[in-house]
Amino acid sequence: MTARLTPPVSARDHAQGPADAPVTLVEYGDFECPHCGRAYPIVKTVQRSMGNNLRFVFRNFPLTKSHEHAEHAAEMAEIAGREGKFWEMHDVLFEHQDALEDEDLVAYAAALGIDPASAAAALTQALFRERVREDFASGVKSGVNGTPTFFINGARYDGLLHPTALLEALVLAANPA
Amino acid sequence: MSSLLSAGTPAPDFTLPRGPDAKLRLADSRGHPVILAFYPADWSPVCGDELTVFNEVLPEFQRYRAELLGISVDGVWCHKAYAAARKFDFALLADFEPKGAVSRAYGAYRAQDGFSERALFVLDAAGVIRWSYLSPVGVNPGADGILAALEALK
Numbered sequence: 001m002t003a004r005l006t007p008p009v010s011a012r013d014h015a016q017g018p019a020d021a022p023v024t025l026v027e028y029g030d031f032e033c034p035h036c037g038r039a040y041p042i043v044k045t046v047q048r049s050m051g052n053n054l055r056f057v058f059r060n061f062p063l064t065k066s067h068e069h070a071e072h073a074a075e076m077a078e079i080a081g082r083e084g085k086f087w088e089m090h091d092v093l094f095e096h097q098d099a100l101e102d103e104d105l106v107a108y109a110a111a112l113g114i115d116p117a118s119a120a121a122a123l124t125q126a127l128f129r130e131r132v133r134e135d136f137a138s139g140v141k142s143g144v145n146g147t148p149t150f151f152i153n154g155a156r157y158d159g160l161l162h163p164t165a166l167l168e169a170l171v172l173a174a175n176p177a
Numbered sequence: 178m179s180s181l182l183s184a185g186t187p188a189p190d191f192t193l194p195r196g197p198d199a200k201l202r203l204a205d206s207r208g209h210p211v212i213l214a215f216y217p218a219d220w221s222p223v224c225g226d227e228l229t230v231f232n233e234v235l236p237e238f239q240r241y242r243a244e245l246l247g248i249s250v251d252g253v254w255c256h257k258a259y260a261a262a263r264k265f266d267f268a269l270l271a272d273f274e275p276k277g278a279v280s281r282a283y284g285a286y287r288a289q290d291g292f293s294e295r296a297l298f299v300l301d302a303a304g305v306i307r308w309s310y311l312s313p314v315g316v317n318p319g320a321d322g323i324l325a326a327l328e329a330l331k
Contacts (some may be wrong), residue, residue, distance in 0.1 A: 001320060003236055066263060140324065143319035144230060145316070156319075158316045
């Protein structure tokens with residue numbers, strides 16, 4: 001049973017880096033999960049090392065029973081994404097994992113130049129709940145086994161959450177033997 | 178290395194504590210699919226481990242009327258605290274006395290370590306194993322295999 005990313009990365013995904021990069025790293029993550037918080041700087045490190053050889057994609061996998069703020073945090077990232085600021089919000093959320101109440105989320109939106117009233121309304125109306133649910137369902141289908149779960153060129157990465165180990169796996173994927 | 182019971186085998190019946198005052202007999206769960214999730218120990222250091230994921234996927238399992246049962250060699254009080262801390266909405270069974278007997282019956286016991294393997298079984302409504310999976314050491318299985326097996330039961 002090899003866990004494969006399903007569906008593959010497409011235009012609906014949030015991506016950093018060139019679409020034709022030889023390696024695509026996909027993270028299924030939860031903005032309130034401490035392990036995802038630990039992964040955040042590790043991903044930044046490998047992105048710096050790989051440069052244009054890496055495309056990074058983030059999909060939501062909120063563990064809502066463990067993390068009461070995770071669902072709204074995921075939705076707020078998507079709300080920001082509507083205005084082209086997904087990655088700015090992604091970074092803010094991971095840098096403020098201890099302050100994810102709804103009023104914090106709206107304040108982060110305002111700080112990014114997003115109208116706070118419309119951001120708050122989108123949260124209340126759950127405009128992006130379905131989108132987050134689609135991400136979650138795709139994660140289940142892909143074999144996500146915890147958060148964070150990474151996929152490298154579609155195959156689940158079961159290695160260590162460590163910059164050296166992750167970078168080795170990415171370099172190997174970029175230069176298959 | 179133990180040999181995992183495979184598809185087509187009638188699931189060995191058992192009765193295990195599901196809490197300080199309650200027992201569960203597998204045969205009483207006939208009539209709907211059952212997912213048995215053997216795992217090494219409560220309080221694994223990973224917060225987002227397989228049981229946490231399965232807990233989130235319960236509504237999907239319920240669409241197939243499937244019941245999820247977690248099984249490890251931990252005792253009932255340990256299970257109770259663990260389930261409460263993780264807000265699990267499914268039963269954890271204590272394969273505690275005699276230690277690991279049920280895990281052994283399913284070929285899912287690591288005698289050298291003294292705990293259960295990470296192993297999954299999907300049982301049909303008649304109590305026959307229709308899918309089983311042994312995870313490599315240190316790798317949590319996802320829910321994808323379980324859902325594919327449940328889909329195949331239909």
